[in-house]
Each structure stands twice: as C-alpha cells, then as structure tokens.
Amino acid sequence: MSINSAMLAGVSGLVANSSALASISDNIANVNTVAYKRNQTNFSSVVTAQAVPGHYSAGGVQALTRQLVSTQGLIQTANSATDIAINGDGFFVVTTKGMGLTNSDQRLFTRSGSFSVDANGYLVNDSKLYLQGWPVVNDIVDADPSDLTAMQPINVKALGTAVAATSVVELNANLYNSQAISGAEAAYDPAGDPTTTMAQYADDVANGVSPTGTKPDFTMEMTITDSAGGTHKVALAMLKSDVPNEWHAEVYAIPASDVDSGGAPGLIKSGKIMFTSEGKFDPASSADFFASAAPSLKPTFQLGNSATGTAPKWATNLGLGDQSITLDLSKVEQSAGSNQLKSVNSDGAGPGNVIAVQVDEEGFVSAIFDNKQVRKIAKIGLATFPNPDGLKPSSGNTYSSAIAAGVMVAKAPGAAGSGKISPSSLEASTVDLSQEFTGLITTQKAYSASSKIITTADQMLDELIQMKR
Known part of the structure; x- marks a missing residue:
C-alpha cells in the first residue's frame, strides 16, 4: 500500500x-x-x-x-628533496614490500609523494609503501610501458661507494721566459735515448743513484684518481729549449713503478710545447706534444689496462682499467718572473658515501656522495589510465586497477600526458x-x-x- x-x-x-x-x-x-x-x-x-x-x-x-580521483590538487612547496608531486594525470607505482618483490606481488597506485628514506635505504611514503622505478644502468633506462614488473623498489643505500676517475687536469702556471738553457739540453733525446729523459732523472733521484737523465728546469706535480679510487702522483716536467718560445715537456708517474712505460721509467708522454711571442700558450704549434689529440686545445694521454694494450699502461699489479686524461694547459703562460705553479684543478674523486638524495623534474632519483659525485639510481615511472575515476580505492591513499579504469600504461614523467614531476613539492588534498x-x-x-x-x-x-x- x-x-x-x-x-x-x-x-x-x-x-x-x-x-x-x-x-x-x-x-x-x-x-x-x-x-x-x-x-x-x-x-x-x-x-x-x-x-x-x-x-x-x-x-x-x-x-x-x-x-x-582525476581532480588535480594544488601543488605546494615542501622542505624535503624527496617530497615529489605530480602535476598531471599520472600515478606513482608502489608496493607493500621492498625486498623479495616478485611478479605476483600487487602493484598499487598513489598520488601521495611524501617519500623518505627508510632504515634499509628504500624510498617509502607515509603509508610505508615502496616507490618503484626503472633502474639506471650506465646512464641507460630500459623502460617497458606495459610491464610494471620491470620497475623495482628504489634503494639509495645499496650502492657501495662512488669513485670518479680523473679525466681532466687543469694547470695554471707561469714559465720564466728568460730561463737559462741547460747544458744538458743539447744531449736531450727522449725518442732516441731514453736515458736522457727527465723521467729517468726523477727515477734515479728517487732511487738514490747518480742521475743519468736530464734535470728539468721546472716540475709541476698533480694528483690523479684511478678507476678504483686510488690516487697517484704525476708530474709535468719542463726543459727550456734552445729554440725561442719552445719547451721540452714530459709527463711521468711518481713513482715510476705505477706505470709500464715501455721505455724510460714511468714516462707517459713527451714532446714540445710552444708559446707565442706574447707568452700565450700556442696549441697549434705544439702538435708534437698533442700527438693524436691535435688540433684540440688540450692534449690527452692514455693509461691503458694493465693486462692488455700497449705502453704506457698501469702496472699489472694495480689491476686497473683504461683511463684517458686530458691535460688542460690553456692557462699556462710564459712571462717574466719565476717559474711558478699557481693552481691544479682536477675532476677526480676518491671513494665517497651517500649523504643526500634528490629527484629532478625528469623523474631521475640521484644519490649525492660526500666526494661531490652525483649518481643516477633510477627513473620514476608514472602509471596512467584512460579513466582514473574508475580506479578502486585502497587503504593508505592508494588505488588498485579495475576494469572501469581501463588499461594501464607506464610512462616517463612528462611523456604523453603522464604529468610532470615537481621536486620538493606535495599535492594538497x-x-x-x-x-x-x-x-x-x-x-x-x-x-x-x-x-x-x-x-x-x-x-x-x-x-x-x-x-x-
């Protein structure tokens, strides 16, 4: 009724x-x-x-x-470098566990980007969910847009130490333009007689024997870092030539046992360096020293693998890999005054530990080491759905996939409507x-x-x- x-x-x-x-x-x-x-x-x-x-x-x-779900929240500035927001339609991919993750473990989706590093080094949000990303291997990202299992939990502590082998050394120095010509300069012949080299002289002095080589007019020492993080001393020795504005130059290792030169002990490179009448470094006329690096402004010397290659190479007992070092002489000049080394700058760095983590706008998660090295660890992938409002809500401010949401596609941040990453930001309610x-x-x-x-x-x-x- x-x-x-x-x-x-x-x-x-x-x-x-x-x-x-x-x-x-x-x-x-x-x-x-x-x-x-x-x-x-x-x-x-x-x-x-x-x-x-x-x-x-x-x-x-x-x-x-x-x-x-599809409503965009206000992007607000945050204090933490690992707080990240999405400005667009994408979702962070997260899991409930970091270690032992298998293909059968559920992947969830969230917009909550308040991530921090947990005790095991994983990036987790406030709900203790593990952020997923594509691993970066040798600066290459292998991203599969249809396979969420290609992503792995991002860990910033399981990296060991970071080492940067020296690749560039910059010298800032002055060579005395009125340097007296050494009496031994006439007999100096590194190509024909290795015993006349400045490297031979340095090795003889180091071993406490009567020097048979040629004493340099000026020596500039520099420290380089090898591929394993060890440090080695290398010298650039200069000898004034009887040709105006010309200097004989040698690069050799100290001690000589660090390298196998195949000739004079420790010798890595030799040749002639020229200066203009105004005292400026003249790379165009210094092809003898530049060798294969000409017509570059910066000569390069190669230290090969200890087990393979030709001399000069690292000593076999060191077990080091190939290393190419560029010697920047653009700030070396010839003028009045004394021989003087003003500064040595190099880009190498010994072993360092992680002290901070940062995320950039492209979604790369990088570890910052205390030796000033920055290493990319992973790239955050964003999941997109044709109908985000069709996702099924789950605990922890997350969502799970549903038929109504459509087929998921994983994309790099900023690609094809996935949304852009905003570092040090959070999306408001x-x-x-x-x-x-x-x-x-x-x-x-x-x-x-x-x-x-x-x-x-x-x-x-x-x-x-x-x-x-």
Whole structure:
C-alpha cells in the first residue's frame, strides 16, 4: 500500500543520507592528507512499478559515492628533496614490500609523494609503501610501458661507494721566459735515448743513484684518481729549449713503478710545447706534444689496462682499467718572473658515501656522495589510465586497477600526458571545507526530513488501525 511505500522511501532516504554523511566525514577527516581526493555522493531516484492505477507507490532514493580521483590538487612547496608531486594525470607505482618483490606481488597506485628514506635505504611514503622505478644502468633506462614488473623498489643505500676517475687536469702556471738553457739540453733525446729523459732523472733521484737523465728546469706535480679510487702522483716536467718560445715537456708517474712505460721509467708522454711571442700558450704549434689529440686545445694521454694494450699502461699489479686524461694547459703562460705553479684543478674523486638524495623534474632519483659525485639510481615511472575515476580505492591513499579504469600504461614523467614531476613539492588534498560544511547542513536537513516521513507514515498507520475501534 502507498503508506508502506512512503515509509520505505523514508528509510531509503535515511540510508542514502547516512552514506552522504559518511563520505563528507571522510573528506573532512582527510582535509590535510597529502594528495587525498574528495568523495562525492550522488543521489538517484528509484521508481517502482505502479501496479494499481490511481495508487502511487514511492520508490525512494539510492546513493552512489565515488572518489574524484582525476581532480588535480594544488601543488605546494615542501622542505624535503624527496617530497615529489605530480602535476598531471599520472600515478606513482608502489608496493607493500621492498625486498623479495616478485611478479605476483600487487602493484598499487598513489598520488601521495611524501617519500623518505627508510632504515634499509628504500624510498617509502607515509603509508610505508615502496616507490618503484626503472633502474639506471650506465646512464641507460630500459623502460617497458606495459610491464610494471620491470620497475623495482628504489634503494639509495645499496650502492657501495662512488669513485670518479680523473679525466681532466687543469694547470695554471707561469714559465720564466728568460730561463737559462741547460747544458744538458743539447744531449736531450727522449725518442732516441731514453736515458736522457727527465723521467729517468726523477727515477734515479728517487732511487738514490747518480742521475743519468736530464734535470728539468721546472716540475709541476698533480694528483690523479684511478678507476678504483686510488690516487697517484704525476708530474709535468719542463726543459727550456734552445729554440725561442719552445719547451721540452714530459709527463711521468711518481713513482715510476705505477706505470709500464715501455721505455724510460714511468714516462707517459713527451714532446714540445710552444708559446707565442706574447707568452700565450700556442696549441697549434705544439702538435708534437698533442700527438693524436691535435688540433684540440688540450692534449690527452692514455693509461691503458694493465693486462692488455700497449705502453704506457698501469702496472699489472694495480689491476686497473683504461683511463684517458686530458691535460688542460690553456692557462699556462710564459712571462717574466719565476717559474711558478699557481693552481691544479682536477675532476677526480676518491671513494665517497651517500649523504643526500634528490629527484629532478625528469623523474631521475640521484644519490649525492660526500666526494661531490652525483649518481643516477633510477627513473620514476608514472602509471596512467584512460579513466582514473574508475580506479578502486585502497587503504593508505592508494588505488588498485579495475576494469572501469581501463588499461594501464607506464610512462616517463612528462611523456604523453603522464604529468610532470615537481621536486620538493606535495599535492594538497582536494577537499574544500566550506563545501563540505555546507554539505553537512543539507545532509542533516535531508536526514531529518526522511525521518519525518517515517514519523508521519507511522501516524497514518495508527489512524488506520484506530478505525477498527
């Protein structure tokens, strides 16, 4: 009968508005939750079949609550370098565990980018979920857009130490333009007689024997770092030539046993260096010293692998790999005054440990070492869906894939609508308190009105029952 249907309609109103109240409560409770997406409850009418003409039966109302996942939250500045936000449609891929991850373990999706480094070195967010990314191997990223298992938990501590072998040494020096010509200069012949080299002289002095080589006019020492992080001393020895503005030059190792030169002990490179009449370094006329590096402004000397290659190479007992070192002489000049080494700058660095982590706009996660080296570890991949609002909400401000969301595609940040990474930022909740409080008022009134329907229907049924009396 119509009175019963009215009562049932009132009950459906109570249930529907209770659901609306619950979603509003969730919204208000998560107003400060990072990247939280507000819930919205929509109402739709229920129409029943009208079996008896002239008698209307109420159907009531039903509530459907959905989360507005696709709504972009405000990007706000954060203090941590590992706090990251997405400006766009993508999602971070996370897992519930870091170690022992298998293909069968569930991958979840989140916009919550408040990541930090845990005790084991993994990047985890506030819900202790592990951020996934494509590993970087030799600066190469192998990204598979359809396979989430190609991503691995990002760990910033399982890296060992970072070593940077020296590749460039810059010398800033002055050579005395009126340097007296050495009496041994006439006999100096490094190509024909290795015993006349300046490297031979240095080795003889180091071994405490009577020098047979040629004493240099000026020696500049520098320290280089090998591929294993060890340090070695190398000298650039200069001998004034009897040709104006010309100097004989040799590069040799100290001690000589560090390298196998195949000739004079420790000798790495020899030749002639020229200067202009104004005292400026003249690389174009110094091809003899530059050798294969000409016409570059900077000569390069190669220290080969100890087990293979030709001399000069690292000594076999050191077990070091190939190393190419560029010697930048552009700041070496010839002028009045004394021979003077002003500064030596090189790019090598010995073993260093991780002291910080940073994320850039391209999604690369890099470790910063205390020896000033920066190493790329992984690249964050962002998951995209044709219909993000169709994702299934999960605990920890995450979502799981669902048929309604469509097929997932993993993309690099900024690629094809995946969204851009904002380092040192967080996405704010999309909850508007003024909107939610207004919703509270209307929901309360609607709930009260639905209860009034039940009360009125109850009174009418009482009247009907009273008719018998």
